[in-house]
Amino acid sequence: MGKLKVAFYWNASCGGCEEAVLDLGEDILKILEHVDIVFWPVAMDFKVSDLEKFADGEIGVSFINGGIRLSEQEYVSKLLRKKSKLVVAFGSCAHLGGIPGLANLWKRESIFGYYYSESQTVVNPEGVAPSTKTRVPEGEIELPEFYEVLRPLDQVVEVDYYVPGCPPPPNVVAKALETLVKGELPPKGTVLGASSRALCEECPLNETKPEKILLKEFKRVHEFVPDPKKCLLAQGLPCLGPVTRGGCGAQCIKANMPCTGCFGPLDEVEDFGARALSFLASILDYDTEEEILRALEKLVDPVGLLYLYSLPSSLLKDKIRRE
Numbered sequence: 001m002g003k004l005k006v007a008f009y010w011n012a013s014c015g016g017c018e019e020a021v022l023d024l025g026e027d028i029l030k031i032l033e034h035v036d037i038v039f040w041p042v043a044m045d046f047k048v049s050d051l052e053k054f055a056d057g058e059i060g061v062s063f064i065n066g067g068i069r070l071s072e073q074e075y076v077s078k079l080l081r082k083k084s085k086l087v088v089a090f091g092s093c094a095h096l097g098g099i100p101g102l103a104n105l106w107k108r109e110s111i112f113g114y115y116y117s118e119s120q121t122v123v124n125p126e127g128v129a130p131s132t133k134t135r136v137p138e139g140e141i142e143l144p145e146f147y148e149v150l151r152p153l154d155q156v157v158e159v160d161y162y163v164p165g166c167p168p169p170p171n172v173v174a175k176a177l178e179t180l181v182k183g184e185l186p187p188k189g190t191v192l193g194a195s196s197r198a199l200c201e202e203c204p205l206n207e208t209k210p211e212k213i214l215l216k217e218f219k220r221v222h223e224f225v226p227d228p229k230k231c232l233l234a235q236g237l238p239c240l241g242p243v244t245r246g247g248c249g250a251q252c253i254k255a256n257m258p259c260t261g262c263f264g265p266l267d268e269v270e271d272f273g274a275r276a277l278s279f280l281a282s283i284l285d286y287d288t289e290e291e292i293l294r295a296l297e298k299l300v301d302p303v304g305l306l307y308l309y310s311l312p313s314s315l316l317k318d319k320i321r322r323e
């Protein structure tokens with residue numbers, strides 16, 4: 001059996017998912033015994049024209065990170081889909097929309113207006129903004145279109161599997177690659193390399209988590225230094241471990257920071273933020289709706305807390321659009 005042909009591609013993301021592949025360290029050499037990387041533009045000089053030359057289905061697996069915000073990203077992702085037997089949404093942004101998906105809260109004109117004229121660090125008296133076509137002395141140059149909203153990968157192409165995390169940690173990447181290399185494929189739609197249980201189950205502080213938590217208020221991380229030996233949620237920090245898929249080894253908790261939910265929801269949960277909100281509301285020690293709402297008001301930036309990684313894949317999607 002020949003080596004598995006693998007492609008990596010980067011859409012709207014920070015680049016951390018590409019780093020995550022390198023985080024495998026020396027293990028990447030073991031993986032290369034079974035895998036041929038045939039397309040990885042961020043690391044080697046590949047062009048889209050190289051990809052166009054592959055036969056349909058010739059690439060074994062394409063790992064695509066980042067959401068789709070630009071027409072170029074849509075074009076290359078659709079091309080990778082055509083050329084690949086399997087497509088894996090790699091990392092939170094491809095999986096759920098990720099942090100760049102929070103920009104869906106604003107209209108495209110507002111984003112351009114801020115970044116190209118209103119921001120304090122911008123000097124742009126002529127109001128130049130990117131446009132898809134620009135005439136220069138040498139001819140016409142073209143930029144990809146910036147779409148009205150960012151979409152997670154599975155809203156644009158069919159996705160076979162997901163690898164979670166912002167970015168996916170090396171143990172999760174290695175497990176996912178091993179599954180794919182062995183060819184023992186789980187059902188389509190499976191989240192690879194992670195756990196099917198909540199993060200709390202693997203958290204070293206789980207033993208200190210009371211059976212029933214009741215809080216009068218939520219605190220923010222800059223307001224106090226939490227006791228690193230006690231459940232962070234029990235200390236008032238809105239840790240999302242109870243509603244987040246496990247598998248990361250509780251990395252943030254080990255750094256004394258609450259889980260912000262980058263591994264996304266557990267199976268069967270449609271909307272991560274709605275699930276997180278209902279959980280947080282359920283542990284507030286008040287009886288009336290007004291009291292609960294008042295306590296929740298202490299959560300500054302609720303969308304940023306509840307939908308940090310998942311706004312574009314939520315039921316809200318792009319329903320909140322600010323000028």
Ligand code: SF4
Nearest residue numbers: 200203231232239241
């Ligand atoms: S610190 Fe967070 S992840 Fe750990 S047990 Fe408490 S709630 Fe769960």
Ligand code: SF4
Nearest residue numbers: 248252259260261262
């Ligand atoms: S603790 Fe939560 S936010 Fe941190 S890496 Fe794990 S799943 Fe992601």
